[in-house]
Each structure stands twice: as C-alpha cells, then as structure tokens.
Amino acid sequence: MKRNDAEDRLDARGASRRKFLRGAAAGTAALAGAPGAAQAFDFETFFQKHFREMSDEEIDDLNARLARKYEKKYGKPFSLDATGPLDGVVFGYGLDISRCIGCRRCVYACVEENNQSRDPEIHWIRVLEFEREQAFRSINLEEGNPYYDHETVPAEGKLYLPISCQHCEDSPCTNVCPTGATWKEPDGIVVIDYDWCIGCRYCIAACPYGARHFNWGQPSIPKDEVNTDLHLLGNRPRPKGVVEKCSFCIQRVRKGRYPACVEACPVGARKFGNLLDPNSEIRYLLKNKRTFVLKAELGTRPKFFYFYG
Amino acid sequence: MGATAQFWHFVKGSALIVSRGSRGYFTWMLLLAAVIGAGGLAYANQASNGLITSNMRDQLSWGFYIGNFAFLVGVAAAAVMVVIPAYVYHWGPIRDVVLLGEMMAVAAIIMCILFVTVDVGRPERIWHMVPVLGTPNFPYSLLIWDILVLNAYFALNYFIVTYLVYMSYRGRKYNAVFVLPIIFLSIPVAISIHTVTAFLFMGLKSRPFWNTAILAPRFISSAFVSGPSLMVLIFLVLRRVRPIEISDQAIRKLGELLAYTMVTNLFFLGCEVFREFYSQTSDVIHAEFQWFGLRNGHGIAGYTWFALVCNVSALVIFVMPELRNRIPVLAVACVLAFAGVYIEKGLGLLLPGMTPDAMGEVYRYDPSLNEVLIGAGVWGVGALCFTLMAKVATAISAGEFRYREG
Amino acid sequence: MADDGSNGETGVPVAIRTVTWIVLGVALMGILGLFAIRCELGPEAARAYPSRTLAAEPEPVLLPPPPIDEDYFPCMDCHAGEVPNRTRRELEDDHDDLELAHGDLWCHDCHTAGDYDRLHRADDTAVGFDESWRLCTQCHGKKLADWRAGVHGKRTGYWWGAKEYRSCVECHDPHSPAWKPIEAKRPPKRPAEIRLGSDVRLEEVPHEAE
Numbered sequence: 001m002k003r004n005d006a007e008d009r010l011d012a013r014g015a016s017r018r019k020f021l022r023g024a025a026a027g028t029a030a031l032a033g034a035p036g037a038a039q040a041f042d043f044e045t046f047f048q049k050h051f052r053e054m055s056d057e058e059i060d061d062l063n064a065r066l067a068r069k070y071e072k073k074y075g076k077p078f079s080l081d082a083t084g085p086l087d088g089v090v091f092g093y094g095l096d097i098s099r100c101i102g103c104r105r106c107v108y109a110c111v112e113e114n115n116q117s118r119d120p121e122i123h124w125i126r127v128l129e130f131e132r133e134q135a136f137r138s139i140n141l142e143e144g145n146p147y148y149d150h151e152t153v154p155a156e157g158k159l160y161l162p163i164s165c166q167h168c169e170d171s172p173c174t175n176v177c178p179t180g181a182t183w184k185e186p187d188g189i190v191v192i193d194y195d196w197c198i199g200c201r202y203c204i205a206a207c208p209y210g211a212r213h214f215n216w217g218q219p220s221i222p223k224d225e226v227n228t229d230l231h232l233l234g235n236r237p238r239p240k241g242v243v244e245k246c247s248f249c250i251q252r253v254r255k256g257r258y259p260a261c262v263e264a265c266p267v268g269a270r271k272f273g274n275l276l277d278p279n280s281e282i283r284y285l286l287k288n289k290r291t292f293v294l295k296a297e298l299g300t301r302p303k304f305f306y307f308y309g
Numbered sequence: 310m311g312a313t314a315q316f317w318h319f320v321k322g323s324a325l326i327v328s329r330g331s332r333g334y335f336t337w338m339l340l341l342a343a344v345i346g347a348g349g350l351a352y353a354n355q356a357s358n359g360l361i362t363s364n365m366r367d368q369l370s371w372g373f374y375i376g377n378f379a380f381l382v383g384v385a386a387a388a389v390m391v392v393i394p395a396y397v398y399h400w401g402p403i404r405d406v407v408l409l410g411e412m413m414a415v416a417a418i419i420m421c422i423l424f425v426t427v428d429v430g431r432p433e434r435i436w437h438m439v440p441v442l443g444t445p446n447f448p449y450s451l452l453i454w455d456i457l458v459l460n461a462y463f464a465l466n467y468f469i470v471t472y473l474v475y476m477s478y479r480g481r482k483y484n485a486v487f488v489l490p491i492i493f494l495s496i497p498v499a500i501s502i503h504t505v506t507a508f509l510f511m512g513l514k515s516r517p518f519w520n521t522a523i524l525a526p527r528f529i530s531s532a533f534v535s536g537p538s539l540m541v542l543i544f545l546v547l548r549r550v551r552p553i554e555i556s557d558q559a560i561r562k563l564g565e566l567l568a569y570t571m572v573t574n575l576f577f578l579g580c581e582v583f584r585e586f587y588s589q590t591s592d593v594i595h596a597e598f599q600w601f602g603l604r605n606g607h608g609i610a611g612y613t614w615f616a617l618v619c620n621v622s623a624l625v626i627f628v629m630p631e632l633r634n635r636i637p638v639l640a641v642a643c644v645l646a647f648a649g650v651y652i653e654k655g656l657g658l659l660l661p662g663m664t665p666d667a668m669g670e671v672y673r674y675d676p677s678l679n680e681v682l683i684g685a686g687v688w689g690v691g692a693l694c695f696t697l698m699a700k701v702a703t704a705i706s707a708g709e710f711r712y713r714e715g
Numbered sequence: 716m717a718d719d720g721s722n723g724e725t726g727v728p729v730a731i732r733t734v735t736w737i738v739l740g741v742a743l744m745g746i747l748g749l750f751a752i753r754c755e756l757g758p759e760a761a762r763a764y765p766s767r768t769l770a771a772e773p774e775p776v777l778l779p780p781p782p783i784d785e786d787y788f789p790c791m792d793c794h795a796g797e798v799p800n801r802t803r804r805e806l807e808d809d810h811d812d813l814e815l816a817h818g819d820l821w822c823h824d825c826h827t828a829g830d831y832d833r834l835h836r837a838d839d840t841a842v843g844f845d846e847s848w849r850l851c852t853q854c855h856g857k858k859l860a861d862w863r864a865g866v867h868g869k870r871t872g873y874w875w876g877a878k879e880y881r882s883c884v885e886c887h888d889p890h891s892p893a894w895k896p897i898e899a900k901r902p903p904k905r906p907a908e909i910r911l912g913s914d915v916r917l918e919e920v921p922h923e924a925e
Contacts, residue, residue, distance in 0.1 A: 046433060050444050052762050084764035086875075094866070104900035120361060121904045128668065141669030142594060146903060152896035163668060172515060174758035178452035179437040180444045184759050196444075198437055199360075199430020202452055204370040208515035210668040214370060214430065217361035217911060240359045241430025256769050256875040266897065267886070268869035280874070281865035289866070298514050309867060358911055366906035440749050449758060457746065485728075490735035494742065672906045 051193040085187035094271035096309035102160035109264030114235040117219030165211040165246035166302030173203035191233040348686010373676035374428035376655035387536015388414035420691035518595035533570035535650040538643035552707035568627035599661035619649035780882035790831030799828035816891035
C-alpha cells in the first residue's frame with residue numbers, strides 16, 4: 001500500500017504530537033505521583049543487584065519473577081535461566097563471504113530467536129552490500145549499503161558482508177561501560193545485564209562495528225512470535241532505554257546448540273564452534289582458509305572471522 | 310546566636326532577597342520559569358516514551374545533549390581564568406568579579422550534570438555508578454572519572470561560593486588558611502574536568518575524528534574562549550541591573566586574555582585541519598562532512614564556516630586594543646566568540662565524530678523539538694541558579710543584605 | 716599583568732601552600748581509596764560459575780537426502796526392458812524439463828544405462844541414490860574435506876552433539892548445480908523511519924545517502 005510521503009510525514013507528526021501530549025501528561029502525572037497514571041514503578045528491579053554480584057538463589061528468584069512477568073504479559077509459559085559457561089570453551093564464529101548471498105534469513109531468524117523489538121525495529125545483524133569489483137581492492141565501508149532491496153539475491157556483481165557483534169577479545173565496549181553492565185564471560189561471549197545498564201550509550205560510541213543497539217522506545221514483540229526459551233543475559237525481552245546486541249545465542253550455545261543464524265543460513269555460510277577444540281569446524285577453517293577480521297588495525301581481536309570458502 | 314541559627318538567618322534572608330526585585334527581574338524570572346516549565350514537560354514526554362522522542366538513533370547515538378555537555382564543561386572550567394589572577398597574583402581589579410566567575414562555574418556544572426542526566430535511557434539507575442552502592446567501572450571507564458571530577462569541582466566551587474558569600478554577609482574576612490587551599494585545589498580540578506571530558510571522546514578508537522591527541526588541548530583552549538566571553542557578557546548585564554561595581558579594567562583584562570586564548574584556539578583548529586586534509590587518510594571523510602558535507606548535501610558545513618567566521622572576527626577584535634577596549638565592541642566580540650565555540654564544540658564536535666558512523670552510514674541529524682525544549686530547560690535551570698546566587702551576592706556587596714546582631 | 720595592584724609574584728604564604736598540598740593529597744587518596752573498595756568488577760571479571768561440561772560428542776549425523784519425485788522413481792518402472800541409447804544428445808521426449816548444465820557431463824556419466832535405479836562412479840562402482848554424494852566427490856575432492864569438517868554446506872543441530880549435515884543434492888541440483896538466486900527478505904528500516912507512534916515507511920527518505 002503506497003502512501004505518499006507527505007501523508008506519512010503528517011501522520012507521523014500527528015502521531016508524535018498526540019504521543020507528546022499523552023506522554024507529557026503521563027510523565028507529569030507520574031512525576032507528581034498520581035497512582036495508576038503511568039506504569040507502576042518497578043521497585044524490585046530498581047533495588048536489584050548487578051548480575052555478577054548476585055548469589056545463585058537470587059538469580060533463581062529473579063528468573064522466576066521475570067518468567068512470571070512475561071507469562072502475564074504474553075500469555076504463555078516461559079522458561080528462563082542463567083546457564084553458565086562450559087569448561088574449556090571459547091566460542092568463535094566464521095562467515096564465508098564467498099557464499100553469502102545477502103538473503104537476510106539470518107537477520108530475521110535472529111529477530112525471532114532473540115525477541116528483538118519489531119516496533120521500533122531492532123536488527124542485531126546488518127548485511128552490507130558492496131560492488132564486487134571495488135570490494136576486491138579494499139573494503140571501503142562507506143560504499144556498503146545495508147538497505148539494498150532486490151527481488152532475488154545475490155544481485156549481479158555484488159558482495160555481501162553481514163555484520164553483528166564481533167565478541168572481541170579486547171572489546172572497547174566493556175572498557176567504557178561506566179557501571180560494568182557489559183562484560184566478557186569466560187567462554188568469550190560479551191554479555192549485557194539489561195537490568196543494570198543505565199542507557200548512557202557510551203558503548204555504542206565505542207563499538208567500531210556498529211554492533212550495539214539501543215531501545216529508543218518501548219520495545220514491542222507480537223505475542224504469537226515471542227520466543228519462550230530465554231537466557232537472562234541473552235534473549236529475554238528487554239526494557240526501554242537499555243542497550244542490546246548479539247549474544248551468540250547464549251541460550252542455545254551453552255546447551256550445545258548452534259546459534260539461530262547458523263541454522264537459518266540457506267547456503268551454509270555461517271560457521272560456529274569452540275576455538276579451544278582443535279577438531280572443531282572453526283579451527284579447521286582458521287587453519288585451512290584465508291581469513292580476515294574487520295578493522296584489525298584497531299586491535300580489538302574479534303572472534304568473528306570472515307573467510308573465503 | 311549559634312552558628313547554625315546565624316546561617317539559617319542568612320538562608321531566610323537570601324530567600325527574601327530573591328523574592329523581591331525590579332520589574333525587569335520578574336520578567337526575567339517569568340521567562341526562565343516558562344522555559345524551565347516547557348523543558349520539564351518535554352522531559353516528562355521523554356521519560357514516558359523513551360529517547361525515541363529525540364532524533365538520535367543507533368547511527369548517531371550522542372547528539373544535542375552531549376554536545377551541550379561538552380561545551381558547558383568548558384564554560385565551567387573557565388572560572389579558573391579569574392581565580393588565578395585573583396588569588397595567585399592578587400590582582401585587585403579582578404577581585405570584583407572572581408566570585409561571580411565561580412558562580413558561573415557552579416551554574417555551568419549544574420547544567421552539565423543535568424545534560425548527562427537527561428541523556429541516559431534509565432536515569433533512575435544512575436546510582437549504579439556510585440561507589441559502594443553500585444559498581445563503578447573504575448579505572449577503565451572515563452565516564453566514572455568524569456562523574457568524579459565534575460562532582461568534585463561542583464562541591465569545591467559551591468563550597469567556596471557559599472563560604473565567601475556568607476563571610477561577606479557577616480562582614481568578616483575569610484579565613485585564608487581554611488579556604489585558600491580549597492580555592493587552589495579548584496584550579497587543577499578545573500583543568501581536569503574538561504581534560505577528562507576530552508579523554509572521554511579521545512579514547513574511542515572507533516571514532517577517528519575524536520581519536521586525536523589534540524582534542525584535550527582544543528577543549529582547554531575553547532573553554533578559555535567561551536567561559537570568559539560569557540563572563541564578560543554577564544558582568545556587563547549585571548553592572549547595569551544590580552548595584553555592583555565592576556571596573557572597566559577587569560572587563561578589559563578579560564578581553565586581553567581572550568586574545569591569547571582565541572589565538573591558541575584557532576591555532577589548534579588549524580593543526581586539526583592540516584592533519585586531516587594534508588594526510589588524507591580514509592578518515593578524512595569526517596572532516597569532509599564537517600567542512601563541505603558529503604554526497605547527500607551540505608550537512609553542517611554552513612554552521613562550521615559560520616563558526617569560523619565568528620571566531621576569526623572575534624579574534625580581530627580581541628587582538629586590537631583600540632577595538633577591544635571599547636566595551637560595546639568587546640561585547641559584540643564576546644557574543645561572536647561564544648556562538649563560534651558553541652557551534653564548534655557542541656554539535657560541531659559530535660556530528661562529524663559520528664557521521665559517517667562506524668559502518669560507513671550517513672544519518673542526517675537535527676535535534677528534535679523535544680530535545681531542544683529539554684536543552685533550553687536545562688539552560689534555564691542554569692540561568693536560574695546563577696540569577697539567584699548573583700542576586701544575593703550583589704545585594705551583600707552593595708550593603709543591602711548584612712548580618713545584624715540580635 | 717603587574718601594572719596595578721599586584722606584587723608580580725605569587726605572594727602565597729608558605730603555610731597556605733603547605734596546607735594546600737596536604738589537602739590535595741588527602742583528597743586524592745581518599746577518593747581513590749573509596750573507589751578501590753568496590754572496583755573488582757573489571758571488564759572481564761565473571762561470576763564464580765560452577766564447572767560445566769556436556770556429554771561426549773557423538774558422531775555428526777548425515778541427514779538422508781530428500782526423496783525423489785514419485786513420478787520419476789523407481790526409474791525402472793518406465794525404463795524396464797528398453798535398449799539404452801548411449802548417444803550424447805539433448806533429450807526431447809522425456810526428462811526434457813531437466814536443465815542440464817553440469818560441465819561436460821551428460822546422463823550416462825552418472826546414471827547407469829540399463830539399470831537406472833542406481834548411479835555409478837567413473838570406475839563403474841555402483842552407488843545408490845541415498846549416497847549420491849559419492850559421485851560429487853570424484854571431482855570436487857577439496858569440497859569433500861571441507862564438507863566432512865563442516866565448513867562447506869549447511870550445518871544445523873548441535874555444535875557439541877548431534878551435528879547435522881546434508882547430502883550435496885539437498886542444496887545443489889545435480890543436473891545444474893550452480894546456485895540460483897532466491898528471494899531476499901526486506902531491508903531494515905532507516906533511522907529516519909523509526910518514529911514514535913509507529914514506524915513509518917517513507918517512500919523518499921530525506922537527507923539520506925544511498
């Protein structure tokens with residue numbers, strides 16, 4: 001349904017004007033303490049401790065409380081845990097850019113698996129399209145286009161580069177977070193405690209890969225599409241005003257499963273495994289294929305390796 | 310009467326002073342109330358709907374608020390330009406104004422803290438940064454260092470101002486051994502507040518426009534342009550509306566200092582521009598966006614050149630004694646310098662740093678109406694704080710408000 | 716600066732200078748000490764997690780190839796009793812819907828003339844349709860190593876556990892194996908389209924670079 005953009009703009013302005021007035025009223029009422037005028041202030045979350053400082057019982061209580069909250073909101077039972085890392089495991093990721101066709105099935109598989117907000121829209125994976133001729137000389141990121149819209153892919157003469165969190169060994173984001181709400185777990189996954197993040201967005205400024213995303217508005221997930229298998233540091237529905245990003249599907253990989261994007265890719269361009277296991281496919285490709293990482297000169301040491309299969 | 314009771318009298322008396330005034334005063338206060346009220350409503354809207362009411366998005370995650378914050382940190386630090394002549398060199402004429410300069414610093418710091426508060430997505434969680442209660446990421450995160458030095462500077466200056474004003478109200482000389490060390494402490498802390506703020510931007514290797522060693526010296530030099538400029542303008546207004554003696558000599562001295570600081574500011578700008586456009590690494594695209602705009606139009610190029618014209622014009626006036634010693638001309642130069650630095654250090658710093666973003670995307674950002682209203686509200690709060698403090702202080706120095714026994 | 720009122724030197728008495736340094740030192744140490752109390756959480760400090768391992772990794776699982784269309788299989792239902800025509804040609808009567816574009820190969824290079832229910836390798840070894848991948852690896856040997864290792868082709872299931880991999884024909888049409896373009900999913904929203912109220916889709920997005 002094609003609308004003319006003047007209508008869209010007017011509509012958007014009208015919508016935002018109505019929202020402004022409603023929001024100003026609600027916000028003022030909330031500030032003035034009028035009960036029921038705005039969302040009830042969540043005292044339990046307010047006094048919650050940082051994840052890394054909670055005891056196991058506190059985490060179990062938190063998981064149970066959140067599961068109840070989601071059940072009430074979405075009308076289906078949720079399972080929420082905080083599975084710890086496996087011994088002797090550091091995760092690595094491989095992406096075969098000779099095979100990626102830019103179909104974006106990984107993007108939307110991730111959205112569904114990880115309960116990303118549909119409106120306002122958040123995508124953890126972004127696929128950049130380059131002119132193959134140019135990209136062979138050097139990948140100039142300004143030439144990359146994430147908004148390509150073709151009937152079928154791959155389009156003639158194009159190269160596709162999907163980008164998501166690189167889970168750097170030396171990540172700039174974990175360094176700059178003022179509250180320590182984001183950190184690197186022993187199995188190499190960079191995680192976020194969504195109840196500790198204050199939403200200052202310093203990590204978004206610090207990330208060289210544009211991999212972190214902010215919940216600018218109240219996130220919304222359709223009830224029939226919400227994923228009920230949750231991990232506290234991964235795909236649990238996030239509140240407004242906090243940062244989120246790819247978590248290597250922590251709810252899957254810590255139980256031995258592949259991330260959703262690996263399973264969704266129709267051409268098998270995505271590879272995942274344990275970097276410490278010499279027999280894993282990720283070690284095989286690091287040994288036998290030509291690999292590179294993005295922005296290597298920055299010294300972030302990503303664990304996301306692009307290769308030519 | 311005990312010391313507490315005396316201080317309470319001072320507080321009550323101050324409340325009385327600020328509740329009375331001329332028609333102009335009440336018009337000003339009404340204007341501030343309107344601006345602050347609008348800002349408050351806009352903030353309520355933002356608190357309810359989220360930061361989506363701003364025009365910031367993932368591709369440009371820091372904008373109007375942080376730009377104002379960076380600018381105001383410099384204004385706050387510039388109090389040091391009057392503190393040093395007054396307390397280190399004991400230069401008489403500047404003593405009229407040193408207290409007002411420190412009050413401006415207090416107001417500016419309040420605005421800085423407010424701008425950071427309105428920018429975060431979950432302001433009720435700010436306590437997570439406090440030691441013991443929360444888990445500050447010290448020493449890795451520069452935001453924690455910034456919170457530390459900002460609050461230290463605020464506490465120091467607020468204490469100094471309150472103490473000196475109260476002593477003056479009591480008609481007593483201040484206890485030098487008690488307060489001078491604190492005043493001297495405020496000098497390195499002033500330098501540190503915007504060095505740390507500069508480091509906050511500089512340390513980000515993901516943003517090559519900011520990742521340059523000269524950013525910290527540029528912050529200092531532009532702070533010492535914007536701060537004294539604002540001070541000159543405030544003093545000119547104050548000596549007209551309040552019974553206060555501010556000598557032309559003090560104002561001219563500030564004008565003379567502005568010559569040196571503006572030269573330094575423009576020199577550092579020249580260094581940046583040379584490095585960007587001569588070396589022409591791929592990161593020059595940020596400077597290209599700043600000065601010329603990219604494929605999608607002129608962007609902020611107009612503002613950048615306008616700021617340069619303002620700064621250079623102001624420099625010409627500051628450097629020539631025949632011009633700067635004429636107070637009305639100096640006032641014009643100060644307005645130009647303030648505007649120039651506001652553009653250069655506000656959005657002129659933030660936007661090129663994040664355009665194009667880390668993955669090469671260009672997002673054209675203008676602050677939304679909601680952001681501007683909130684920003685104006687914060688400036689209103691700062692102006693209000695300064696007005697209240699200055700009203701009391703000038704009443705005391707004019708002898709209208711004095712401690713009386715019994 | 717010394718034209719009036721100043722003595723040209725910092726006439727700060729020693730007592731005040733000393734006190735200043737002491738205050739500065741104490742303040743610094745106090746503040747740093749305060750932070751040192753609760754700053755164990757660096758960017759890599761983790762919880763004290765209990766030890767966890769998963770059971771020993773079973774062998775990867777080769778998923779059976781998709782079934783062949785009932786119209787075509789078993790082949791001998793139609794081909795029984797005929798004399799095979801071994802001339803290389805383009806088929807006109809039946810199987811003309813098949814697009815054959817696989818190098819220089821033609822039907823009898825893989826399909827066994829007279830016994831079409833099985834395939835054969837170059838040395839005439841018989842291979843069933845359920846193991847058709849053994850034909851591909853005759854020429855595509857490098858792919859065999861990659862495929863076994865999991866680096867070529869789609870893997871699903873468990874990175875530590877039952878890794879599922881697939882027969883070649885599941886993704887590659889053996890008659891014309893070159894990958895065909897598929898439908899692309901829709902692009903992401905531009906930042907200007909993410910709005911309060913609900914996201915809009917603008918036909919012409921202002922101020923955006925292509």
